[in-house]
Every structure is written in C-alpha cells, then in structure tokens.
Amino acid sequence: MIKIGLLGYGNIAEGLEEILSKNASRIKKRCGHAVEIKSALVRDLSKVRKGIPPHIQLTTHPADILDDPEISIVVEVMGGEHPALELLSDAIKAKKHVVTANKLLIAVHKEYLFDLAKTHAVKIGFEASVGGGIPLIKTLKVGLSPNEIEAIYGIVNGTTNFILSQIETEKKEFHTALKHAQKLGFAEADPHMDVSGLDAAYKLIILANVGFKVNIQLSDMSYEGITSISKDDIDCSNQLGYTIKLLAIGRKRSDGQYIFKVHPTLIPKTHPLAHIQNELNAIYIQSKGLGETLLSGKGAGPLPTGSAIASDIIDIILDGPHTGLRQVEAPAKPVTPLSIDLTHSQFFIRLTVTDTLGVLETVSRVLGKHHISIAKLIQQPVKKNTAQLLIITHPIIESELKAGIEEVKKESVILAINSLIRVGLDEN
Amino acid sequence: MIKIGLLGYGNIAEGLEEILSKNASRIKKRCGHAVEIKSALVRDLSKVRKGIPPHIQLTTHPADILDDPEISIVVEVMGGEHPALELLSDAIKAKKHVVTANKLLIAVHKEYLFDLAKTHAVKIGFEASVGGGIPLIKTLKVGLSPNEIEAIYGIVNGTTNFILSQIETEKKEFHTALKHAQKLGFAEADPHMDVSGLDAAYKLIILANVGFKVNIQLSDMSYEGITSISKDDIDCSNQLGYTIKLLAIGRKRSDGQYIFKVHPTLIPKTHPLAHIQNELNAIYIQSKGLGETLLSGKGAGPLPTGSAIASDIIDIILDGPHTGLRQVEAPAKPVTPLSIDLTHSQFFIRLTVTDTLGVLETVSRVLGKHHISIAKLIQQPVKKNTAQLLIITHPIIESELKAGIEEVKKESVILAINSLIRVGLDEN
Numbered sequence: 113m114i115k116i117g118l119l120g121y122g123n124i125a126e127g128l129e130e131i132l133s134k135n136a137s138r139i140k141k142r143c144g145h146a147v148e149i150k151s152a153l154v155r156d157l158s159k160v161r162k163g164i165p166p167h168i169q170l171t172t173h174p175a176d177i178l179d180d181p182e183i184s185i186v187v188e189v190m191g192g193e194h195p196a197l198e199l200l201s202d203a204i205k206a207k208k209h210v211v212t213a214n215k216l217l218i219a220v221h222k223e224y225l226f227d228l229a230k231t232h233a234v235k236i237g238f239e240a241s242v243g244g245g246i247p248l249i250k251t252l253k254v255g256l257s258p259n260e261i262e263a264i265y266g267i268v269n270g271t272t273n274f275i276l277s278q279i280e281t282e283k284k285e286f287h288t289a290l291k292h293a294q295k296l297g298f299a300e301a302d303p304h305m306d307v308s309g310l311d312a313a314y315k316l317i318i319l320a321n322v323g324f325k326v327n328i329q330l331s332d333m334s335y336e337g338i339t340s341i342s343k344d345d346i347d348c349s350n351q352l353g354y355t356i357k358l359l360a361i362g363r364k365r366s367d368g369q370y371i372f373k374v375h376p377t378l379i380p381k382t383h384p385l386a387h388i389q390n391e392l393n394a395i396y397i398q399s400k401g402l403g404e405t406l407l408s409g410k411g412a413g414p415l416p417t418g419s420a421i422a423s424d425i426i427d428i429i430l431d432g433p434h435t436g437l438r439q440v441e442a443p444a445k446p447v448t449p450l451s452i453d454l455t456h457s458q459f460f461i462r463l464t465v466t467d468t469l470g471v472l473e474t475v476s477r478v479l480g481k482h483h484i485s486i487a488k489l490i491q492q493p494v495k496k497n498t499a500q501l502l503i504i505t506h507p508i509i510e511s512e513l514k515a516g517i518e519e520v521k522k523e524s525v526i527l528a529i530n531s532l533i534r535v536g537l538d539e540n
Numbered sequence: 541m542i543k544i545g546l547l548g549y550g551n552i553a554e555g556l557e558e559i560l561s562k563n564a565s566r567i568k569k570r571c572g573h574a575v576e577i578k579s580a581l582v583r584d585l586s587k588v589r590k591g592i593p594p595h596i597q598l599t600t601h602p603a604d605i606l607d608d609p610e611i612s613i614v615v616e617v618m619g620g621e622h623p624a625l626e627l628l629s630d631a632i633k634a635k636k637h638v639v640t641a642n643k644l645l646i647a648v649h650k651e652y653l654f655d656l657a658k659t660h661a662v663k664i665g666f667e668a669s670v671g672g673g674i675p676l677i678k679t680l681k682v683g684l685s686p687n688e689i690e691a692i693y694g695i696v697n698g699t700t701n702f703i704l705s706q707i708e709t710e711k712k713e714f715h716t717a718l719k720h721a722q723k724l725g726f727a728e729a730d731p732h733m734d735v736s737g738l739d740a741a742y743k744l745i746i747l748a749n750v751g752f753k754v755n756i757q758l759s760d761m762s763y764e765g766i767t768s769i770s771k772d773d774i775d776c777s778n779q780l781g782y783t784i785k786l787l788a789i790g791r792k793r794s795d796g797q798y799i800f801k802v803h804p805t806l807i808p809k810t811h812p813l814a815h816i817q818n819e820l821n822a823i824y825i826q827s828k829g830l831g832e833t834l835l836s837g838k839g840a841g842p843l844p845t846g847s848a849i850a851s852d853i854i855d856i857i858l859d860g861p862h863t864g865l866r867q868v869e870a871p872a873k874p875v876t877p878l879s880i881d882l883t884h885s886q887f888f889i890r891l892t893v894t895d896t897l898g899v900l901e902t903v904s905r906v907l908g909k910h911h912i913s914i915a916k917l918i919q920q921p922v923k924k925n926t927a928q929l930l931i932i933t934h935p936i937i938e939s940e941l942k943a944g945i946e947e948v949k950k951e952s953v954i955l956a957i958n959s960l961i962r963v964g965l966d967e968n
Contacts, residue, residue: 131686131829141753142685144865239683245830247683254858255667255675257570258559258850325569384815384836394834401559401847402673405837406822408812415829422686430682430866437572438858 114145114429117177117208118152119199120190121161121170124213124240124421125152127414128187129165131422139422143429147422153177153190153199174199178206185425188212197221204228204236211424213240213417219317223327226441235431235439237424242268242315243393245416246409247423252322252397259399261323263363265537268315270391270411271306272338272358274298276376277390280346280355286339298391298412309337309358309374316360320372323397324362326447328372334452335374345531348462348502351490354378355386356533365450372449378460378504378535385537396537453511458487458535460504461517464528467499471525475501478523482516484508498527504535542573542857545605545636546580547627548618549589549598552641552668552849553580555842556615557593559850567850571857575850581605581618581627602627606634613853616640625649632656632664639852641668641845647745651755654869663859663867665852670696670743671821673844674837675851680750680825687827689751691791693965696743698819698840699734700766700786702726704804705818708774708783714767726819726840737765737786737802744788748800751825752790754875756800762880763802773959776890776930779918782806783814784961793878800877806888806932806963813965824965881939886915886963888932889945892956895927899953903929906951910944912936926955932963 116132118125132139132147140146151169153176154161164170177183178199186203190196193216200217203210204225212218217225218238229236239249243266252261267273271293278289290307293299305311313335320328338358349356359377364370379386384406388394393411398404410416431438461484465471476486485506492500505513513532520526544560546553560567560575568574579597581604582589592598605611606627614631618624621644628645631638632653640646645653646666657664667677671694680689695701699721706717718735721727733739741763748756766786777784787805792798807814812834816822821839826832838844859866889912893899904914913934920928933941941960948954 127829134828135686135688138688139686141871246833247679250683251675251679254855255678255851256847257854258563258567258847260563260566384812387812387815392832400562401555401843403838403844404820405674405835407833407835409833410831416831419684419686419829423683426685427682432865437860443569 114147114184114425115150115182116147116425117180117183117186118149119177119186119188119196119203121152121154121164122189123414124189124417126163127418128189128421129168129418131415131418133165135422139426143426145429147425147429150183151177151180174202178202178208183208185209185211185428187421187425188214188217189421193217193220200225201228204232204234207232207234209235209428211237211421211428213421215241215311215314215318219314219330222318222321229439235428237421237428238318239424240417240420242318243395243407244270244409244411244413245419246393246395246407246411247420248395248407249322250423250427251407256397256399256402256405259401261364261397261399263398264319264323264361264395265385266316266319266360266395267357267385267388267393268360268395268411269306269312269358270393271299271303272312273388273393274391275307276338276341276346276356276358279341279343280350283343285343286341307337307339309335312358312360312374316362316372316374319360319395320362321444324364324370325444326370327444328447328449332448333372333374336376338376341376342531345462345533349378349460352460352488352502352504353381354460354535355381357385357388369450370447371455373452373455376533377537378533379537383537453514455510456507457510458505458507459513460502460531460533460535461529462531463501463503463526464498464530465501465525466527467497468525471499474525478520478525479516482519483512484516484520500530542575542612542853543578543610544575544853545608545611545614546577547605547614547616547624547631549580549582549592550617551842552617552845554591555846556617556849557596557846559843559846561593563850567854571854573857575853575857578611579605579608602630606630606636611636613637613639613856615849615853616642616645617849621645621648628653629656632660632662635660635662637663637856639665639849639856641849643669643739643742643746647742647758650746650749657867663856665849665856666746667852668845668848670746671823671835672698672837672839672841673847674821674823674835674839675848676823676835677750678851678855679835680747684825684827684830684833687829689792689825689827691826692747692751692789692823693813694744694747694788694823695785695813695816695821696788696823696839697734697740697786698821699727699731700740701816701821702819703735704766704769704774704784704786707769707771708778711771713771714769735765735767737763740786740788740802744790744800744802747788747823748790749872752792752798753872754798755872756875756877760876761800761802764804766804769804770959773890773961777806777888780888780916780930780932781809782888782963783809785813785816797878798875799883801880801883804961805965806961807965811965881942883938884935885938886933886935887941888930888959888961888963889957890959891929891931891954892926892958893929893953894955895922895925896953899927902953906948906953907944910947911940912944912948928958
C-alpha cells in the first residue's frame with residue numbers, strides 16, 4: 113500500500129480522491145500497489161468538507177505529513193507560491209517523492225526544486241501543471257524526446273478559450289461571457305490570472321523547459337490576454353475565414369533565435385487548433401521527423417487534474433525504489449527570447465475610415481507609405497458616411513508595423529484603428 | 541554507449557538511423573547514453589543499400605546480432621509473421637531488450653512474447669506498432685492509466701485515410717485515388733492489408749489490449765475496408781454534413797459487453813476526427829474522469845516510425861538495469877466482442893427509387909414496415925424517372941436493419957440499394 117499525503121484539500125484533492133477510489137483495482141493492477149490518501153494538511157479544521165472519506169486524516173501541522181514514515185509521496189494541491197514552495201521543499205528534504213499541479217512553482221522554481229530532489233534522491237511529477245488531463249509532459253519527455261521540436265502552439269488556458277468560444281458561438285460580449293464562465297465554474301471570481309494571459313505565460317515557461325530545454329524568465333517574455341477582444345473582432349475574423357484563440361507560442365527559428373510569447377491570434381478555420389472549443393486545451397507540436405502532432409483534451413477541472421496527478425503517482429511507483437535515469441532532467445540552458453518587436457507576423461487590422469470615393473485606394477496608399485502591405489481586405493457595410501475595413505497584412509516586423517500604425521493614425525481618412533491582432537502560426 | 545542490433549534493414553531502419561544520428565546529442569542528454577546501431581541482419585548482402593553508414597555491419601547470420609554481448613537492444617523492422625517471431629523470441633532468450641514496429645506480431649503474439657520477456661527479465665517496446673509517431677501506447681499505459689476507458693475511436697491506417705481524403709477533396713474514384721497513393725508511397729503495391737481493414741483490425745487488437753486490458757482474436761472481430769466506398773458516397777455524406785473515415789472502434793458498453801470492429805463510418809463534420817486528413821492518424825479516447833482526449837499525428841513513414849522506435853529505446857534505457865514494475869503488463873482477460881449483428885448504429889442508406897408522386901411517403905412507409913425509422917432524408921436531382929434518396933436512419937440493431945433491407949429490396953418502388961454505411965460514434 114502506497115500512502116499519499118496531501119498539502120491542501122480543495123476541489124483538486126477531491127478530484128484526485130475520486131480518481132483513486134473509483135479506479136482502485138485498475139491502479140493496483142497497473143502498478144502492483146494499492147494507493148490511498150492518508151492525510152491532508154489544511155488551514156482550518158473547522159471548515160466543513162463534504163464527502164471527505166473517513167480514512168483521510170486532516171491536520172494543520174505539516175509535520176504530521178512530512179514526518180510520517182508511512183507516507184512516501186506528497187501531493188501539493190494548495191496552489192500559489194507561498195507557503196507551497198516551502199512545504200514542497202520540506203517534503204523533498206524529508207525524502208518524499210512529490211507531485212504538484214502548481215504551474216507557478218514549476219515555472220519559477222523548477223531548477224531549484226529538481227536540484228533539491230536530486231540531492232535527496234526523490235522524484236517530482238508535474239503533469240497536472242500544464243494541460244490538465246492531457247498527458248503532454250510525459251509525451252514531451254519520452255514519446256517525442258528523440259525529435260528536435262521546432263514549434264509549440266498551445267491553447268493552454270481553458271478559461272479564456274471558454275470565453276472566446278462563448279463570444280463566437282453565443283454572440284456574447286467579453287464581460288457577459290466572463291460572467292457566464294464564472295457562473296459555470298470555468299473562471300474564478302478574480303479572473304485576472306487567466307484573462308491577462310499570465311496563466312498561459314507560466315505554462316509556456318514550463319513547455320519551453322520540457323520541450324525546448326531552455327529556461328526563460330517571465331520578465332523576458334511578452335504576454336497579452338483577451339480583455340481587449342470584442343465580439344466584433346471575432347465576427348470579422350470569421351468573415352475572413354479565421355477564428356481567434358489565445359495562443360502560447362514557442363518557436364526556435366532557423367537562425368537559432370527563440371520566440372516565446374502569449375497573445376490572441378487569428379487562426380485559419382482549416383487549422384486543427386481552430387476547432388478546440390470551450391474549456392478544452394490543446395497543444396500542436398511541430399518537430400523534425402514527426403511533423404505535426406496534436407494533443408487535445410480537458411485542460412482543467414478536478415477530475416482531469418486529479419487524473420494527471422494520479423498518473424504521476426503511478427509513474428513514480430513504476431520507477432520503483434531506484435531514482436534512476438528517468439528522473440534526470442536533461443539540462444536546460446537559460447535563453448532570452450527574441451523581443452516581440454523583432455518578430456514577424458501577419459496582422460489583422462480593423463479600422464474605421466471616411467466613406468469617400470476611392471477610400472480603398474487611399475487606405476492602401478497610406479498603409480503602403482508606412483510599409484504595411486495588404487494581403488486581404490474586406491469593406492464592411494457603411495454607417496453615417498463611414499466604412500469599416502478589415503485588413504490582413506503581409507508578414508511584417510512588429511516594430512515596423514507599430515511605427516507605421518502611429519503614422520497611419522495621423523491621416524485624415526483614418527477615423528479609428530479599432531483592433532490590431534496577430535494572425536497565423538507560421539510567420540510568428 | 542548503447543549498441544543496437546537490427547533485424548532487417550529497409551525504409552524504417554533508415555528512418556531510425558536518421559533519427560538516431562541527427563538527434564545524437566539530444567538523445568545522449570535525455571538518457572545519459574549515446575545510442576548507435578551496430579549491425580543489421582539482412583537477407584541478401586549484395587542488395588545495394590544507399591547511404592548506409594559505414595559503422596553499421598550487415599550480416600546474414602542472426603547469431604552475429606543475438607550473440608553479440610555489446611548489443612543490448614534488438615530492434616525488429618523486418619515485418620511479417622515469420623521469421624520475425626522466431627528471431628524476436630531468440631533475441632529475448634538471448635536476454636536482449638527488444639523493440640518492434642510489427643503490429644501483426646504484437647496483435648497475435650503479445651501474450652507469448654511478454655511471458656517470454658518476463659522469464660528472461662527484458663523489456664519489449666511496441667510504440668511504433670500503432671499510430672506511427674503518435675506516442676499513444678505510452679499515453680495509454682501511463683498518462684491515461686488511472687482512468688477507465690469507455691471508448692476508443694481510431695483512424696489508424698494512413699493509407700485508407702489518404703485514399704478517402706483524396707476521394708473527398710480531389711473528387712477521384714477509389715481506384716484512381718489508390719493509384720495516386722501508391723505513386724506517392726502511401727500505399728503498397730499489394731494494398732490488400734490496408735484497404736481490406738485488416739491492418740486497422742490488428743492495430744485495434746493492440747489498442748484493446750493496452751487500453752481495455754482485454755485480449756481479442758481476429759476471428760471474433762468484424763472488419764470491413766474501404767473498397768466499396770465511392771465518390772458518390774462521400775459527396776452525399778458531405779451534403780448531409782458528414783465525412784467518411786475508416787474507424788477502428790473499441791467500446792465497453794454499460795452492460796459490460798465489449799464492441800470491437802473496423803468499418804467505414806460517417807462522422808459529423810463537427811467532430812474532431814472529421815478533420816484528420818490524408819496520411820494522418822488519430823485516436824479519440826473517451827474515459828471517465830478525463831472525458832475526451834484526442835491524439836493525432838503522422839501514423840506512418842520512416843521518420844515517424846523511426847521516432848517511435850527511438851522513443852522506445854530511450855524508454856528502455858531510462859528504466860536502467862532493473863526490469864522493474866514498468867515492464868509488468870497489467871493482466872488482460874480474453875473476451876469475445878459482441879457480434880456486430882447485435883450492435884446498434886445509425887445507418888446511411890443511399891437508394892434509387894422510381895420518381896413518382898408521393899415516393900417519399902411510400903419509401904418511409906416501406907422502411908417503417910421493416911422497423912427502419914428515418915432521422916434525415918434528402919431527395920437528389922432526378923435522372924430518367926428515377927430519384928436518389930439519401931437517408932440517415934435512427935439507431936437500429938444491425939441484424940434488424942439487414943433483415944429489413946432484404947425485405948425493402950423486394951418492394952417495386954425501390955430500384956436499388958446503392959450503399960449502406962454505418963453512421964456516427966455514439967450508438968455503435
């Protein structure tokens with residue numbers, strides 16, 4: 113019998129308990145040992161926890177878990193940076209194998225934690241930190257490991273994907289879609305972490321480490337969220353044959369430069385990522401040899417996250433008493449990603465112009481003067497002597513586009529630049 | 541340095557050699573050992589092998605590989621049942637870990653081979669036997685292992701998927717599409733194994749074993765290929781909002797019955813599997829807890845297959861000298877799948893009728909008399925006093941449908957039943 117100690121007991125812990133108890137015989141057959149949660153560290157014993165099984169002892173003392181010789185694996189499901197980091201470190205020092213769903217801890221402290229784990233000859237599982245129930249960390253670590261990964265495009269935040277899908281299919285505006293997501297439990301009361309792109313940025317740091325074997329800092333990365341995406345943006349993208357997704361993008365260019373960035377992206381409807389709807393997550397991996405591989409599934413929620421944690425527990429048990437090579441992390445080198453200003457993209461520009469004869473010619477001349485070349489253009493129905501233009505540009509260096517747009521704004525024919533969103537996957 | 545011996549040296553071996561040499565430093569970093577092919581067993585030394593690296597020794601004597609103490613892992617890439625089975629068994633008896641891409645060997649002889657491997661304390665990797673470069677065996681074995689799998693729907697044969705895609709997008713007929721596939725190397729000179737559904741059936745036996753932990757026999761399974769699928773079938777499916785894919789279907793029903801079958805299936809265009817085009821493979825897994833997980837990527841070809849073999853080699857090296865728990869296969873129980881006659885499906889029926897007033901009423905009455913109930917019906921443009929009807933039925937037990945169709949054929953208003961294809965994923 114393998115006994116588990118939990119740090120924290122919330123939704124995720126409940127999901128893990130459900131997975132472990134409902135699949136007890138399957139898990140025992142798979143790894144030769146029964147697995148059971150023995151105890152959980154909580155902040156407040158008096159808080160009512162519905163349906164907690166009687167065999168799980170709750171405690172407010174970390175030592176009850178860390179010093180319990182019966183517990184061989186500690187699972188951190190409290191979230192946040194502190195005291196999760198300290199408690200996880202203490203568990204490692206107490207020679208417990210650890211599993212965490214905490215993307216922030218792994219994104220920011222992975223090197224420290226893995227060094228510590230090496231010293232104390234224990235293993236760390238973090239499958240649940242990115243992509244929820246999709247086994248993508250294991251896939252990158254072993255299944256795809258013989259290949260050089262060229263690019264990863266991920267829809268790694270279920271909240272924003274749910275909101276964008278709602279805007280698109282239910283014709284809601286951002287704030288209404290957000291409220292709906294909160295009501296259904298797909299967004300938190302304070303949605304900042306998700307809608308700002310920060311959650312996706314942390315996950316991209318982890319993907320950079322596992323997929324590209326590079327360490328990047330949040331401060332070196334550009335990330336944008338979806339708060340500025342309107343129903344009009346999505347409607348207009350649809351008319352041009354695109355949809356909008358929040359993408360976490362990692363790419364190694366042929367010149368050796370790395371690009372890591374998070375931003376809303378227009379994706380052609382023909383691309384598999386365009387069909388990842390609602391709370392689903394997906395990562396699309398381009399590698400030499402394998403070409404394109406797509407993994408998709410439920411990216412969040414108690415059961416998918418609990419399932420990912422359970423798979424880490426099984427993985428640790430399968431390794432047996434030897435830490436072995438499987439736990440050795442291939443060394444990652446620190447890199448500074450290319451500044452987003454120096455990256456190439458196509459852009460979607462939605463702008464309002466005065467509706468005069470020859471306005472299209474004027475706009476294309478004005479844009480062209482500032483080196484912005486048009487690949488596709490649609491003129492929208494007119495209101496009150498104005499017209500809306502939807503433009504997809506040819507690829508352009510981002511700093512040039514931004515400088516050009518500043519100049520374009522000064523032209524009298526241009527009444528407003530409504531939106532500016534990056535397009536496509538290839539030229540990022 | 542880990543030295544590999546090959547049984548066979550064809551396209552797949554070349555792909556493996558390319559993966560291993562181009563990614564040598566990555567692989568060494570990942571698993572702590574350099575990996576190199578030392579020798580390969582071939583039938584005919586005089587056959588010219590272009591670009592074979594000088595460090596690979598070719599031999600016609602199995603003993604040169606099996607008795608070489610420097611070789612710790614033997615990779616079988618010769619294909620077919622004999623002598624591959626005997627050579628692989630001899631490698632295991634010689635205490636070599638083995639890796640194989642041979643779906644037939646694993647589908648038919650997995651139990652024997654794994655028992656032998658247990659006796660001799662070596663490991664068997666077979667990632668390349670299903671889904672080419674998609675790491676789906678590893679995903680089923682560990683990543684998804686805490687979950688009860690309810691259904692697997694796989695596009696596991698790249699040749700037939702390529703042909704169906706060509707029929708759909710290039711408006712070719714089956715035989716022209718097959719010739720094109722042969723020209724591009726996506727189909728073999730003798731395409732029987734692929735187009736008959738037999739290749740997919742072997743792969744389904746492996747998925748049944750790994751995903752559902754059951755052993756099934758080919759003789760107990762129903763499998764159909766795509767030779768009867770015409771351009772008209774696909775055009776008409778498109779009009780109804782579907783596409784046609786050859787699906788390998790595994791399902792555990794709530795009454796405990798197992799369904800394992802391979803057949804062309806109409807899939808709604810809204811389903812992710814409908815977007816898996818050309819030579820790509822995909823598996824769509826429904827499990828408790830995780831819901832839907834989709835894995836897709838290149839299902840065949842020297843580099844994807846070589847990559848899957850290389851990932852097995854890395855996996856074996858990561859396990860270190862201990863066979864350990866990771867190699868223990870959870871016991872699979874023998875089951876007989878439910879006869880396809882007793883399964884439920886919706887059906888697509890394409891039929892020709894005399895074009896008289898009230899023909900729709902007559903046809904639905906005739907079908908209804910034989911318990912076939914219509915969910916969707918389209919009447920096609922008429923030629924020479926005849927009309928074509930496209931019908932999607934409500935779910936019906938297959939034996940009932942077949943009996944009903946035999947009766948329907950006798951009705952004078954029905955001129956021909958052109959096609960009868962199963963529809964959808966849920967009610968199978």
